[in-house]
Amino acid sequence: MTGANGFKVNAFRRAARASEGESNDLAAWAREDRGRLQTIDGIGLSTANHIVELVTLGRIPDLDTLRGQVPSGLPELLTLQGLGPKTVKVLWESAGITSLEELDSAIDAGRLAEIPRLGPKSIANLRLAVKARIASGNAPRRYRLGEAVPQAESLLARLRLAKGTIRAQFAGSARRGRETVGDLDLLVASTDPGAAQTAFVTLPGVARVLAGGETRASVQLENGLQVDLRVVEDQAFGAALLYFTGSKDHNVRLRERAISRGMRLNEYGLFVEAEPGGEPPSVPVSAHTEEEIYRALELPFWPPELRESSALDSFDTTPSLVELSDIKAELHAHTTASDGELTIDELAQLAKSRGFHTIAVTDHSRASAQANGLSVERLLRHIGMIREAEARVGGIRILAGSEVDILADGRLDYDDETLARLDIVVASPHTALRQDPEAATRRLVAAIRHPLVHILGHPTGRIIQGRDGLSPDMAKLYEAARESSTAFEVNSHWMRLDLRDVHVHGAVAAGCLVAIDCDIHSAADADNLRYGVATARRGHLTAASCVNAWPSATLHAWLASKH
Ligand code: DGT
Ligand code: CA
Ligand code: CA
Ligand code: ZN
Numbered sequence: 001m002t003g004a005n006g007f008k009v010n011a012f013r014r015a016a017r018a019s020e021g022e023s024n025d026l027a028a029w030a031r032e033d034r035g036r037l038q039t040i041d042g043i044g045l046s047t048a049n050h051i052v053e054l055v056t057l058g059r060i061p062d063l064d065t066l067r068g069q070v071p072s073g074l075p076e077l078l079t080l081q082g083l084g085p086k087t088v089k090v091l092w093e094s095a096g097i098t099s100l101e102e103l104d105s106a107i108d109a110g111r112l113a114e115i116p117r118l119g120p121k122s123i124a125n126l127r128l129a130v131k132a133r134i135a136s137g138n139a140p141r142r143y144r145l146g147e148a149v150p151q152a153e154s155l156l157a158r159l160r161l162a163k164g165t166i167r168a169q170f171a172g173s174a175r176r177g178r179e180t181v182g183d184l185d186l187l188v189a190s191t192d193p194g195a196a197q198t199a200f201v202t203l204p205g206v207a208r209v210l211a212g213g214e215t216r217a218s219v220q221l222e223n224g225l226q227v228d229l230r231v232v233e234d235q236a237f238g239a240a241l242l243y244f245t246g247s248k249d250h251n252v253r254l255r256e257r258a259i260s261r262g263m264r265l266n267e268y269g270l271f272v273e274a275e276p277g278g279e280p281p282s283v284p285v286s287a288h289t290e291e292e293i294y295r296a297l298e299l300p301f302w303p304p305e306l307r308e309s310s311a312l313d314s315f316d317t318t319p320s321l322v323e324l325s326d327i328k329a330e331l332h333a334h335t336t337a338s339d340g341e342l343t344i345d346e347l348a349q350l351a352k353s354r355g356f357h358t359i360a361v362t363d364h365s366r367a368s369a370q371a372n373g374l375s376v377e378r379l380l381r382h383i384g385m386i387r388e389a390e391a392r393v394g395g396i397r398i399l400a401g402s403e404v405d406i407l408a409d410g411r412l413d414y415d416d417e418t419l420a421r422l423d424i425v426v427a428s429p430h431t432a433l434r435q436d437p438e439a440a441t442r443r444l445v446a447a448i449r450h451p452l453v454h455i456l457g458h459p460t461g462r463i464i465q466g467r468d469g470l471s472p473d474m475a476k477l478y479e480a481a482r483e484s485s486t487a488f489e490v491n492s493h494w495m496r497l498d499l500r501d502v503h504v505h506g507a508v509a510a511g512c513l514v515a516i517d518c519d520i521h522s523a524a525d526a527d528n529l530r531y532g533v534a535t536a537r538r539g540h541l542t543a544a545s546c547v548n549a550w551p552s553a554t555l556h557a558w559l560a561s562k563h
Contacts, residue, residue, distance in 0.1 A: 018042030023506030030055035073099030142180035146494025162199035164192025171244035177534030183226040189234040238289035243267035250307040305537040326549035329358035332517035338363035339371040341522040360399040365413035367405040399423040408432035410446030428457030440470040458491040478510035487513035492532025504539020
C-alpha cells in the first residue's frame with residue numbers, strides 16, 4: 001500500500017511464516033545468539049535484526065514508521081475477499097477510502113464506478129464481501145479445525161450426489177490440518193459444472209452467495225464460515241488439488257522447481273515450457289493426481305500436513321508419518337466416575353469398535369473437584385471395578401489409570417504409593433495456567449521426571465482462541481522427556497491440540513515419545529482423533545515414536561518399565 005518493493009514485502013512474509021513454524025525459542029536466540037536466527041530458512045540479516053528489535057525493544061521501529069504512513073483502518077481492507085494491496089491503494093488515493101465503513105458507504109453511493117481498476121462485477125463481489133463482514137461483526141474470524149472439517153464433509157457428501165460429479169475433496173488449510181482455517185476450499189471434478197454450481201449455492205446451511213462464475217463460487221454459511229468452490233475437469237483434478245491445498249509458500253517453491261526443470265506449473269497442470277516463438281503446449285506432462293506431479297518434479301510426495309514453508313530439499317524420501325489407521329490404543333479417557341458420560345464397559349466397547357487393543361481409564365484426581373475428581377478411597381475402589389470390567393468385557397486390555405493433576409509447584413495430586421497401584425499415569429496441568437515461564441518449566445519438568453508418570457497430558461493447557469496456557473522452555477521439557485521416556489500428549493480435541501504442531505516437531509527432533517489421545521468424555525470425542533493425528537503429522541511424528549501405534553506387547557512393556 002505504501003508502494004514498497006515487492007521482494008522486500010515477500011521477504012517479510014516468508015520470515016513471518018518461518019518463525020511461526022519454528023519449534024525453537026527464537027526470543028532466546030534473539031537475546032543470546034542472534035546469528036543463529038539467520039540459520040533458519042526464510043530469515044535473512046535484515047529480518048533477523050527486526051526480530052531482535054521486537055524481542056529487546058518490544059516493537060519494530062520501521063513498522064511503527066510504516067503504520068504512521070497508512071490510515072489505521074486501511075490494513076483491515078486487505079482481509080476482504082478479492083482486495084489486494086494495489087486496489088486498496090487506489091481506493092485510498094482516488095476515493096479517499098480509509099476504513100470498512102467508508103468503503104461500505106462509497107459502494108452504496110455508487111462512488112466506486114469511477115475507479116479504473118474496478119469493473120462492475122468486482123464491485124458487486126466486493127459489496128457482498130463488505131456486507132458479509134459487517135454482518136459478522138466486523139471481525140475476520142478463523143474457525144477451529146474441528147468446527148470446519150465436519151462442515152466440509154457434509155457439504156462434500158451432497159456435492160458428490162450432484163449430476164456429473166466424479167470426485168470431490170476439500171483442500172486449503174483444512175487439508176493441511178492447520179489448527180484454525182480462514183475459509184474452506186472445496187474442489188469438485190465434474191462433467192457438468194452447472195449442476196455442481198447449482199447444487200453448491202443451494203446447499204442447506206448456505207446463508208448467502210458471495211460470488212459466482214462458471215467454474216467457481218463462494219458462499220457464506222449460516223455460522224459465518226466462507227466456502228470457496230472450484231469445479232474442474234477430472235483430468236486436471238490433481239493439479240487443482242495441489243494448487244488449492246497450498247500453502248502459498250509451498251506452491252511458490254513448486255513453481256520455482258518446475259521452472260528450473262524447463263516446465264511450468266499452475267492450477268491446470270505441469271506443462272513443458274514453450275519453445276522460443278512456439279505455441280505453449282496445451283497438454284500437461286501431468287495433472288491427474290498430485291503424486292504424478294511430485295514424481296514429474298523429481299520430488300517425494302509431500303503429505304499435505306507438511307506443505308507449509310520448508311524448503312523442497314528437506315526430504316530425500318517421503319517421511320513415513322503416523323496415520324489414523326496406525327492408532328491402536330486410547331490412553332486418556334474419563335468415565336462416569338469423574339466427569340465422563342460413559343461407563344467403563346461402554347468405554348471399552350467403544351475402543352473395541354475402533355479395533356484398539358488397549359483402553360486406559362484415566363479419571364480425574366481429587367484436586368479437580370469441579371470434575372468430580374476421585375479421592376484415594378474412590379480411586380482404589382475404581383481400580384477394582386476396572387479389573388472386573390476387563391475380565392467381563394474381554395478382547396481388550398482395560399488399564400487402571402488416572403489423569404492426575406500437576407499442582408502449581410510440580411507435585412502430583414496423589415502420593416507415590418497410590419500412583420504405584422495404577423497401570424498408567426497421565427499427569428496434566430489444569431490450574432495455575434498463567435504462571436510465569438520459569439515456574440511452568442520447573443513444574444512440568446518435575447512431572448515429566450516423576451518415575452511413575454507415563455504421559456504429560458495437554459502439556460500447556462492452552463485453549464485455541466480461548467487462553468494461551470503455559471509457555472515453558474520447551475527445550476528443557478524435551479530433554480527431560482527423552483531422558484525419562486515420558487511421552488508428550490497430543491490432545492486431539494480441536495479446542496486443545498496440545499502439544500501444538502511446532503512443539504510436536506521439536507519433541508520429535510529431540511527424540512521424544514508422543515501419545516495421541518482423545519481425552520474421551522463422551523463417545524463423540526473419539527472422532528477427534530483425526531485432528532490429533534493431523535497435528536502430530538504436522539510435527540513429523542512417525543508411528544515408531546507414537547506409543548498409541550505400538551503393538552500391545554511393546555506398549556505394555558513401556559508402561560511396566562515405569563514401576
Ligand atoms: P486459510 O483459508 O487462511 O486458512 O488458508 P488457505 O491456505 O486455505 O488459503 P486460501 O483459502 O486463501 O487459499 C487456498 C489455497 O489456494 C492456498 O493455500 C494456496 C492457493 N492460493 C490461493 N491464492 C493463491 C495465490 O495468490 N498464489 C498462490 N501461489 N497460491 C494461491
Ligand atoms: Ca482456505
Ligand atoms: Ca479460500
Ligand atoms: Zn482428561
